[in-house]
Amino acid sequence: MSEAVETTVAEEEIDLAGANEILDHYVGMPGALMPVLQAIQEHYGYIPEPCVHLTAERLNVYCSQIYGVLTFYAQFHLEPRGKxxxxxxxxxxxxxxxxxxxxxxxxxxxxxxxxxxxxxxxxxxxxxxxxxxxxxxxxxxxxxxxxxxxxxxxxxxxxxxxxxxx
Ligand code: FES
Known part of the structure; x- marks a missing residue:
C-alpha cells in the first residue's frame, strides 16, 4: 500500500526557469493571468507555490488574487498530481x-x-x-x-x- 502525498514540494526544489520563460511571453499583456496559470500547470503538472509568488511579482497582482482564481476553477491543482x-x-x-x-x-x-x-x-x-x-x-x-x-x-x-x- 502506498502512502499519500502529505507535504508540498519544498520551494527550493522547484526550478522556476520554466515559469519565467512563460511569464516572459505574457508580461504586459492584458488578461494574462489565466493563460499564465494554465501554461504553468501544463509545464509543472500543478501550480507550485513559488510560481504563485513569481507570477504575482511579475504580473504585478496580489497573491490573494491568484489564489482566488486557483481555488475558484477546478481545473487548477495546488498539489503535485500523479502521472x-x-x-x-x-x-x-x-x-x-x-x-x-x-x-x-x-x-x-x-x-x-x-x-x-x-x-x-x-x-x-x-x-x-x-x-x-x-x-x-x-x-x-x-x-x-x-x-x-x-x-x-x-x-x-x-x-x-x-x-x-x-
Ligand atoms: S454514468 Fe455515464 S459514464 Fe458513468
Missing amino acids: YIVRVCKGTACHVRGANRIGDTLQERLGIGHAETTADLKFTAEYVACIGACGMAPVIMVNDATYGSLTVQKMNEVIDKYVSMD
Whole structure:
C-alpha cells in the first residue's frame, strides 16, 4: 500500500526557469493571468507555490488574487498530481452497475482517497460525474483512455498495466 502525498514540494526544489520563460511571453499583456496559470500547470503538472509568488511579482497582482482564481476553477491543482489520473465514474449508470466497489477497491489498492496522489507520484484517484460512456458502465478513465464494462478484476488488470509502465 502506498502512502499519500502529505507535504508540498519544498520551494527550493522547484526550478522556476520554466515559469519565467512563460511569464516572459505574457508580461504586459492584458488578461494574462489565466493563460499564465494554465501554461504553468501544463509545464509543472500543478501550480507550485513559488510560481504563485513569481507570477504575482511579475504580473504585478496580489497573491490573494491568484489564489482566488486557483481555488475558484477546478481545473487548477495546488498539489503535485500523479502521472496517471484514474477517474472512477460515479454517475447513475455506473453507480447501479458497481462503481462503488470498483472505486473502493482501487483506493484500497493504491492506498489513497479521493483526489489524493500516491507518494511515488504515479497515480491520482478521483471520483467523477458521468463521463458520457454510460453504455459501457461501469467505466474508469486513465488519463485519456476509457475502460468500460468493468468488474473489480478487470479494473485491477487495467491498473496492473499502468503499474508496470514507467
Ligand atoms: S454514468 Fe458513468 S459514464 Fe455515464
